[in-house]
Amino acid sequence: MTKKAEEPFVFYSILHLVELTGHSAATLQELAEHLRSIDGGSIYFHTHQFVKQHLYLTPEPPNDFAYWVTEVLGEDRLGETLSAIDVTDYSSLGAMREAFVSSVEGALALRPRLKHLSAPEGEEFHFLKSVSFVFPTDLRAHDLDELADSLRRVSLDSIYFHLFEARLRLERPTNDFSNWVANALGEEALAVRIARLDPYSQSGEGIRKELLKIVDGRFVREA
Amino acid sequence: MAKIEEYETIVGKGVVHELRLLAERLQGKSVQHVNSTAVGGGVAEILNRMVPLLREIGVDTRWDVIKGGEQFFQVTKKIHNALHGVEEDITPEQWDIFWETGKRNSEELPCAADIVFIHDPQPIALVNQKEARRNKWLWRCHVDISRSQSAVFEPLLDRVKQFDAAVFSAPAFAKRIPVRQFLIAPSLDPLSDKNKELRANEVEEVLGKYGITSEKPIITQVSRFDRLKDPVGVIEAFRKVKRHVDCQLVLAGGSASDDPESVEVLEQVKQFSEGDRDIHILLMPQNDIHINALQRASAVIVQKSLREGFGLTVTEALWKGKPVVASAVGGITVQIKHKYHGLLCHSVDGAALAIRQVLQNPEYANWLGGNGREHVRRNFLVTRHLRDYLLAFLSLYKAEDIIYL
Incomplete structure (x- = not known):
């Protein structure tokens, strides 16, 4: 018993209603800048909610940042690094934010040519968040x-x-x-x-x- | 028109149950939609579906249409174009017509509901009632204003700022404005003639009517004949594909008689495809069942637009489980994550390569198609659209990011 x-x-x-933050990035530098300052709810949206939206896919895309860097900027190496960030390792959104920021900034410092990558018009990264x-x-x-x-x-x-x-x-x-x-x-x-x-x-x-x-x-x- | 229960078999009972639950939380609140036309155009089409559904689940809803003469609608057409980024010169006299008509409508049309939902710029002047009534106001912007002409957007912005929130269809369509902004994508109705399931013989019958064989794979683009839909680019891509795969192309679009430019484009497309019996140019009257059948008969659906709004033809194709090859423009990037729900392209060569990939790999094509259909089922059906509207209404009463119902 x-x-x-x-x-x-x-x-x-x-249930979630998606809210626009008005911030977007076309380059990795802009991505890093916004990642540093954006509302934590937006980090949450592009990691956890992105995963949730695609739970039916096998294999599923890892997180929105990794998807954008890989598929839109065509930067596989950094995309792989961002995909591999294990969001279960972080007990706070602040720590998770730091992991993404340091990965992008680290890649920019190590490989300065990444500064020249830019998203085609209309494919910028738009920072979203949600009301739950x-x-x-x-x-x-x-x-x-x-x-x-x-x-x-x-x-x-x-x-x-x-x-x-x-x-x-x-x-x-x-x-x-x-x-x-x-x-x-x-x-x-x-x-x-x-x-x-x-x-x-x-x-x-x-x-x-x-x-x-x-x-x-x-x-x-x-x- | 379908009843809410009829959607249960498609989206699940839970989703319909949630809609009723949200509607319960709106008990005692009334909603008033206002737009500029009762028939014709995408906004009226959405409201014709949405208003009865809102009422059916118990939300006290009304729909009003503003009045305006020919001159008013000439100005609003110019405003619409300028918001899309087209250079338009709107004279002070024309602005006077716009604001005067708005004022007159505001005097004749009381916006007394608890929540007033204004669609597009035409009825925007009604917001002058807000201060006295102390109710909640939402502005639904159906157009892409990201590249709007500032001389036209600025006067409107003064009014937009008075709203409690604005709603856009895609992140790329918005711009930074000092108003809370929600993202609510358009939707399709899975029970409508354009999207409902069809029997195989119904599909065959439509193919027969247009002289198309089902013996060869069909590549289809459904669009009006417009340069921005790049029909010539689609033919170029098709020719590159045909060097490797025996296939046919269908370009299907609505009547072009009232649009001189589309007549010209149609003529150009006909000339460009002349002599190729595998290219079918179908100038069709509005026939939703025929469009549905053509999409269902296709092996690949293409949307090679140079610019696009949300791109509901892509949503329709995904819903039918078809592999889609589409340009990475406008709302298409919201609907397709590259290599997950379909293939995105940026050029004729890119489109040709992607079409070949799906034609030559049927398992991959089926996997993409299955993912695309599921993506639409979860995110782009009318039930999700209804849910988002209800959530937007509820959010007007709470400022928090997490709301306990």
């Missing part, structure tokens, strides 16, 4: 059975909200699933496994499967 939590896990979902609307769904879980059951039914938007948005944008220390499993059920080991989940290198349905594998896997081992 699985432990019942006093406070259920409430599945929330999220958060609302509760009617799905609740009191134990791991119900959590697994709801994870099978809930929208990818909801999974995305509890994994990405809660941690980075709302600055919670870990993702919501891990947090609830640890604090409401006292399942520390399981919480650690959920916290280690890498949601960035697989499709949306892949993330769902991974989560279910971890939650369901626990019962297999216990049996």
Whole structure:
């Protein structure tokens, strides 16, 4: 019999309205300058929301900055560096911003010819951000059975909200699933496994499967 | 006209449920759309779809149209061109006509709803009611103003500044203005004649009507005959492709009788393609089913525009799961991430190479087509458009970046 939590896990979902910041870049220098000063919400948009928008693609494009540098500026080497920035490594948007800025500035310092690269007219990088609307769904879980059951039914938007948005944008220390499993059920080991989940290198349905594998896997081992 | 539930099979029940939930949060608020025409043109087409859907999900919505004489619309046409970057000389007298007509409309048309949604510049003068009414105002700019003529945009900007927010169709269409700006892309209706599923025999029948065989792969561009759509460039690309792959080209566009320049372009295209039986120049009346069938019969759909608005013909092609080869201009770059949803090009040679790549690699073509359709399903259907409008309305009451509903 699985432990019942006093406070259920409430599945929330999220919708976004895209907002223009009015800033754009045609060169790597401009990209670096804006990356340094732009609202953190814009960094979030071009990394996490870009990934989310393309969760159905296999392989999926890494992040918007890497895509632009590779496909529009045609600079594969820096594009690869930016693609490889593991956004799960950063617990704050500030640290993630620094990783992108230092990669672009580092490349410009090492290879000055990159300063001459320029996007064709109409293909500049436009810095966007979003207004997020958060609302509760009617799905609740009191134990791991119900959590697994709801994870099978809930929208990818909801999974995305509890994994990405809660941690980075709302600055919670870990993702919501891990947090609830640890604090409401006292399942520390399981919480650690959920916290280690890498949601960035697989499709949306892949993330769902991974989560279910971890939650369901626990019962297999216990049996 | 389709009911909201009919979209559930396409976008999922969850999406329609979310629309109703957002509409509930707007209970007690009324919305008033204002534009300059009830029929004809893209804006009226969108409103004819959007207003009934908003009402159906419970948002108190009305739609009003301003009045204006021939002189007024001559000026607004010039303003439209100047916003697109074309040099236009608008005289002080013409500006007087514009503002006087605006003032008269403002006196006759009370904008008393909680949210007033003004479409394009024609009704912009109505915003003079805002101060007294203390309601919320949104300006929906459907045109690309990034290269607008400043002598024309500046007088309008004084009015735009009074709005609570502005809405643009693509990031590249906006310019820095001291008003909050949202990005809401246009959309297609998957249940309309132009986009609904067709049976194979319906498609065959349309091909037969135009004398096109289904034996050879078809490359299609659907556009009016306009230099900016580069139909001659499409033929050049086709000829380069044909050296390697036996295929046919369809250039299909609407009637050109009222546009002297398009008559000239059509003539040029006919001359350029003369003698090639694999090139089909179709001057078609507005026939959505035929366009739908031609797109569905195609192996590749091309949009080799030199300049483009949002490019809804690209959206239509992606929705039909077709590999698309399109110029990296205007709103096309919003719809296609190169090598993920289609192939972007910058020249005749680039277009020819991309067309060959998809014709010679059917698996790759299918992969691109599948991705493109999914991209449209998630981002460019009328349900997403409706959702964004509802979110824009809600955002007028909260300034935060994260809003709890």
